[in-house]
Amino acid sequence: MKYFKKLIGNKCYLSPINIEDAEKYTEWLNDLEVSKYLSLSREQITLQKEKEILEDMSKTRAQVFGIIDKKTDNLIGNCSLFSINHPNKRAEFGIFIGDKRYWNKGYGTEATKLILDYGFNILNLNSIMLEVYSFNKRAIKSYEKIGFKTIGKRRQAKIIGGKKYDIFYMDILADEFKSIYIKQLLEC
């Protein structure tokens, strides 16, 4: 068994990352259609480098999960909480669905809700923040549906394809989030 059902939704579940998936991640992170939305588009991600990244991630205190399609048990992407600051109960969030066949089908929104549920109701965080490029309309829509609010922007801080774009900062607080999984587990 490659994947483990740590947080379970209707379409997908989140599993601890598996270092054996390094090749799949390397393929996705070298696909500019995916990486243009991430800070990694200018990086050369080799298989060796990706293995090291995954090993480092599994050793740090970042919370990193594979996103697994429930129907097929296939890995489709990755999401994480990082820069976790426990005294102030805050963290940052990142996500990508590398398998483009799964875009626009609700998987990203559900995976985000699952990891927020974990952050707010297991790690007891209070504030989770993300950065998103202004041209990433799909991601912004998904985040707004979940309850993230835009709290500011850094103007013209992303330059790609000869154009300048803003970086938006969005956050969500624990009391603005409705649990989809963990609170049900506690109902006896």
Ligand SMILES: CC(C)(COP(=O)(O)OP(=O)(O)OC[C@H]1O[C@@H](n2cnc3c(N)ncnc32)[C@H](O)[C@@H]1OP(=O)(O)O)[C@@H](O)C(=O)NCCC(=O)NCCS
């Ligand atoms: C961003 C991402 C995680 C979203 O996940 P997803 O499963 O594709 O998105 P969902 O289907 O859950 O939700 C997307 C919503 O945006 C809408 N949408 C799609 N394209 C849009 C556009 N150009 N403008 C406005 N809304 C758009 C969809 O209709 C959907 O809303 P709906 O459910 O109300 O119809 C995923 O597309 C992804 O990984 N993209 C590449 C990497 C990336 O952008 N990572 C995030 C970096 S901040």
